[in-house]
Amino acid sequence: MPKLSLVVPVYKVQGYLPECLDSVLGQDCTDFEIIAVDDCSPDGSGAILDEYAKRDSRIHVIHLTENVGLGRARNAGLEKATGDYVLFLDSDDTLSDGALSAIRDRLDATGNPEILVFDYARTYWDGRVHPNLRADLLREDGPDVFSLAERPRLLDLLQIVWNKAYRRDFVTRTGLTFPPGYYEDAPWTFCSLISAERIAVLDRVCVHYRQRREGGNILKTVSRKHFDVFDQYQRVFDYLDAHEELDEWRGPLFRKMADHYLTILERPGRLPQDARAEFFHRASADYRARLPKGFTRPAGGRGHKYGMLERDAYTTMVSALTAVKLRQRVRSRTRTAINRSKRGAMGAFYQSQLRLPLDENLVLFSAYWSRSVSCNPAAIDAELARLAPHTRRVWAVRAENAARVPEGVRVVRVGSREYWAALARAKYLVNNVNFADSVVKREGQIHVQTHHGTPLKTMGLDQQKYPASTDMDFEKLLERCDRWDFSISSNQFSTVVWERVYPCSYTTLETGYPRNDVLVNATAEDVRAARAALGLADGTKAFLYMPTHREYQPGFTPPLDLARLADELGPDVTLLVRGHYFYGSSPHVAELRRTGRIVDVSGHTRVEELYLAADALITDYSSAMFDYAVLDRPIISYVPDWDVYSAVRGTYFDLLQEPPGAVATTQAELLRLLASGEYDSRDTTERRDAFRRRFCEFDDGHAAERVVRRVFLGEESLLPIVPFDERPHAPTPAQALELVERA
Known part of the structure; x- marks a missing residue:
């Protein structure tokens, strides 16, 4: 039986999954097992898990037959875990070097507590690493082992499960499981911490928490699913009701609930506009129903917001948030003015064309920085002529390469008025590299990135690891890639690479390369x-x-x-x-x-x-x-x-x-x-x-x-x-x- 079981739920992470698994398998501590749960992932994640499992017997793969969500996928892994301790690792995150040895040694040194809390750091696509802002709570001062009552501020840590090791018999004894829905970490985290009699901390970064540039965090998605938070806190307070001996935590957890509700209300990009009032009223109802006797609101602006919840004063809350948005809008307008002045270098003609309607049947092609009519774009052009003859197909070609254009191909010379007009008004833009920074992606325009080869050499963000090979501005690179709607792949290997090194919100088309x-x-x-x-x-x-x-x-x-x-x-x-x-x-x-x-x-x-x-x-x-x-x-x-x-x-x-x-x-x-x-x-x-x-x-x-058929015929x-x-x-x-x- 291993010391540690790592439960890794997996869903649509094929670009990051190998790095996650490698970070575990490369640990100097080998006394572990990985329970990887394929949550019916529609990409190649399941196949990646199977390939790793063939190479390493410590990996056990569970393939779910339907997508059940993060919480229940963790439950499936938890049922198969055999280790003394259970850890949860999200499949786009990684362990730091030596993390498992540090965790094992701290568990041994503190007499195998029920919970060990360790530190993490946020990592970003550009190499930045930001420490946990509440790392001070994990200092190993005082007793090695304690209860939450002795260090209650641990509740102020982010509500996550993957910065802790849980003794498996403690999990079994308390009957902890993950609920379905958003914010599933809240009931598990709070209920486990208040139930544990022996907690220890490890003042060491053990997990690198990846901040995905493109929609990797569902909690940043506009959806009514954020209403799930009410069910999660119902579970927390039901747990308190069932355990009278834990009633001392009613006040602190009430504060966590109120803060959580306000965070969802205040953060842009979470609640649909037409659902905000409903959410506020439900939050207010919970606030009044669970308000502990003698509760003291926090001071300052936060306390005023508590008061608005208590009074169900939605109009007042909206006025306050509107004032904040107004200040943000002023700053945004300033940035827009600066951007417009930069775009002015493109010329007034291009600006005027951008205001005209898109031409639904116009397709603009380019290949190899407009040097030729070739590669995947040329093959798509030919097939488009066969299957969709109603489209008008135009190629952007540099003047010095005009002689290399095949007879019968309609051309616009790069830099000409015709070129800028086509860029502005074409419904479809097809290229095997990126268009220039000056090109504006219009609403309704469709960019198809065909690429021009399977990568042996490192590409995109991976080139940051090899600075001698490039002087690329990676932020500008990703801004160009943000324009993609479709990315074409000729094999699963390329799909995984492209999705990791170009982390943008495009759709991958595993079609093969048209030129082949x-x-x-x-x-x-x-x-x-x-x-x-x-x-x-x-x-x-x-x-x-x-x-x-x-x-x-x-x-x-x-x-x-x-x-x-x-x-x-x-x-x-x-x-x-x-x-x-x-x-x-x-x-x-x-x-x-x-x-x-x-x-x-x-x-x-x-x-x-x-x-x-x-x-x-x-x-x-x-x-x-x-x-x-x-x-x-x-x-x-x-x-x-x-x-x-x-x-x-x-x-x-x-x-x-x-x-x-x-x-x-x-x-x-x-x-x-x-x-x-x-x-x-x-x-x-x-x-x-x-x-x-x-x-x-x-x-x-x-x-x-x-x-x-997929892009042009729908x-x-x-x-x-x-x-x-x-x-x-x-x-x-x-x-x-x-x-x-x-x-």
């Missing part, structure tokens, strides 16, 4: 056409080399001697090189380029056509590996600087341990793999299969259709994903040649 549809649906003729466009002769083996950018290098230094590699591979091999400048000044390279042995495809707009043409991919840390894997063709990871790259840029998994195929860390090793054919073996095929199942999860050839449910083993994919160049010759 062609890799599933392309025919033999498509493959042949892609090769012919690059001048690749039949029988020529083509390796596509796509290195990525290194932020820590001032300029790109190719990690591969392409001329030597081409020479050693022989005349029947062509290297397609995409990305960065390579040894163009070398006469030998120039000769190889003239013969077609090296082809610079950096300017090729449709990378998907390069994938179709290539027999195999050579890359390092580029997201190209995830897309190319859809084709089920060989991938070689050439990673001579893995140690440096992973340390400076940060990665989400170890590419050396989980590669999509063969791995080489030197050019000699790469040449051996290519020349011998070892890059395409049973072992590399097995690695690629595992990689594909993880990262090509939703890429079944229907991604663009899913996006169009269909609520997505098309089902074709089972992985039933999906086709484009034929290899050799298969395409055989199929064409047969035909």
